[in-house]
Amino acid sequence: xxxxxxxxxxxxxxxxxxxxxxxxxxxxxxxxxxxxxxxxxxxxxxxxxxxxxxxxxxxxxxxxxxxxxxxxxxxxxxxxxxxxxxxxxxxxxxxxxxxxxxxxxxxxxxxxxxxxxxxxxxxxxxxxxxxxxxxxxxxxxx
Numbered sequence: 784x785x786x787x788x789x790x791x792x793x794x795x796x797x798x799x800x801x802x803x804x805x806x807x808x809x810x811x812x813x814x815x816x817x818x819x820x821x822x823x824x825x826x827x828x829x830x831x832x833x834x835x836x837x838x839x840x841x842x843x844x845x846x847x848x849x850x851x852x853x854x855x856x857x858x859x860x861x862x863x864x865x866x867x868x869x870x871x872x873x874x875x876x877x878x879x880x881x882x883x884x885x886x887x888x889x890x891x892x893x894x895x896x897x898x899x900x901x902x903x904x905x906x907x908x909x910x911x912x913x914x915x916x917x918x919x920x921x922x923x924x925x
Contacts, residue, residue: 798916808897809890817862817886822847826855827879829924830865831887835876844924 785793809816819827829836829844836844842852856877859865864883867875879887902909 805894805897809893815885815889817864817882819862819864820855820858822851822855823859823864826852827859827864827883830859830877830879831883832924834878837870837874837876841877 825845825847826841829841833840833844838852838856839849841847841856842849845852847855856865856867860867862882863880864886866878866880868878870876898909
């Protein structure tokens with residue numbers, strides 16, 4: 784029986800690999816999917832999870848350099864995926880646009896189709912796994 788450490792290391796390795804494989808099957812060439820770099824995807828995930836976040840908060844939550852976040856925000860804004868609004872003082876709040884919400888919905892539909900073929904008959908296990916991964920994500924982005 785593997786040690787607890789080995790189980791956790793195996794879980795991390797599987798998360799990384801399954802994420803890569805799901806991303807490789809993402810319907811990025813679909814007519815309504817906006818192509819994004821990996822950094823843009825990471826930034827967009829935080830914008831979706833924390834609408835109204837400041838760029839500095841996005842950098843902290845993604846663990847990316849502030850300059851990389853700024854570059855990604857400019858690219859996402861030019862693609863119509865985010866809207867930056869001024870807040871009190873010199874602050875900025877970043878929000879997803881309607882296009883971003885549509886884009887995410889198309890991606891989620893593709894991911895659902897992909898995973899349903901493998902896990903469709905075990906939805907309770909998928910729910911438990913999603914709960915566990917959500918807990919991990921919340922902790923890692925806090």
